[in-house]
Amino acid sequence: MQISVSKLRAYSSCPQKFFYRYIATAEAEFTSANLQFGNAMHHALSEYHQSLNTMGSNGMFEEFLKYWKAIVADCEQTQKCLRYGKDKEQDLIDKAINLCVEYVGQFKDVIPNSPDDVEVLFEVPLYDPLGGFGSLEHTLIGKIDLVANGCVYEFKTASQTPSQGEADASIQLTAYAMAYHYLYDEVPEHLYLTALVKTQTPKIVTLQTARWYKEFQNVVDMGIQIARAIEAEIFYRNRETEWGCHNCEYEQTCLGFQPQKERFK
Numbered sequence: 001m002q003i004s005v006s007k008l009r010a011y012s013s014c015p016q017k018f019f020y021r022y023i024a025t026a027e028a029e030f031t032s033a034n035l036q037f038g039n040a041m042h043h044a045l046s047e048y049h050q051s052l053n054t055m056g057s058n059g060m061f062e063e064f065l066k067y068w069k070a071i072v073a074d075c076e077q078t079q080k081c082l083r084y085g086k087d088k089e090q091d092l093i094d095k096a097i098n099l100c101v102e103y104v105g106q107f108k109d110v111i112p113n114s115p116d117d118v119e120v121l122f123e124v125p126l127y128d129p130l131g132g133f134g135s136l137e138h139t140l141i142g143k144i145d146l147v148a149n150g151c152v153y154e155f156k157t158a159s160q161t162p163s164q165g166e167a168d169a170s171i172q173l174t175a176y177a178m179a180y181h182y183l184y185d186e187v188p189e190h191l192y193l194t195a196l197v198k199t200q201t202p203k204i205v206t207l208q209t210a211r212w213y214k215e216f217q218n219v220v221d222m223g224i225q226i227a228r229a230i231e232a233e234i235f236y237r238n239r240e241t242e243w244g245c246h247n248c249e250y251e252q253t254c255l256g257f258q259p260q261k262e263r264f265k
């Protein structure tokens with residue numbers, strides 16, 4: 001079985017939501033504007049990096065806007081609700097402009113040389129090479145945002161500044177470190193979590209962290225346990241999910257779910 005890093009995170013957050021999204025492929029009740037903002041910004045970053053940083057902030061913003069407009073048009077066409085948080089459409093667009101200017105302005109500080117690789121796809125065994133522990137039947141797939149100078153970079157948009165603890169504990173970064181080890185035959189020198197923070201005054205925050213072999217066990221262990229839970233069709237509701245059920249695009253479906261009494265006999 002293949003499992004992606006995003007599926008690992010989705011299952012950990014709420015197995016029932018994972019079920020609706022990936023197993024039942026249920027129709028989402030709305031599209032989150034904040035989530036799509038993150039996707040659009042990811043797209044703009046990728047285009048900027050692939051242009052070998054020759055694009056400039058205007059070009060990067062154009063890429064953002066192209067992606068964003070396609071989302072808005074798709075929602076209009078399919079009559080799907082694009083649900084905004086406290087930032088409405090123009091607020092998000094204004095913040096995107098500022099973030100592109102900030103990112104391009106600071107880029108040389110964040111990544112001193114040109115990237116070696118952008119959007120590195122991987123499929124690696126859920127097997128800890130040092131501990132000799134894991135499963136060769138389960139593989140982890142994903143995409144590393146950027147590799148440069150022996151370091152791994154992960155980008156995210158956030159509504160508040162992430163803490164150092166978040167970077168140090170991120171299972172996503174641990175997974176990328178393990179994948180990097182498989183791909184390049186060494187552990188990355190550093191891992192960077194670069195957050196595009198859309199506070200009132202948008203800013204770029206880069207946190208440095210590292211991983212060593214023994215931490216790969218966490219990903220292997222978690223990956224195999226979750227893969228086996230999915231295979232055994234174990235899907236339970238986590239109503240204390242990080243983002244809250246009110247932000248869940250399957251909340252109405254979930255609220256209508258009636259537990260079968262037989263299950264609890």
Ligand code: SF4
Nearest residue numbers: 014017237245248254
């Ligand atoms: S409403 Fe809450 S418990 Fe139900 S699927 Fe969504 S996140 Fe999970």
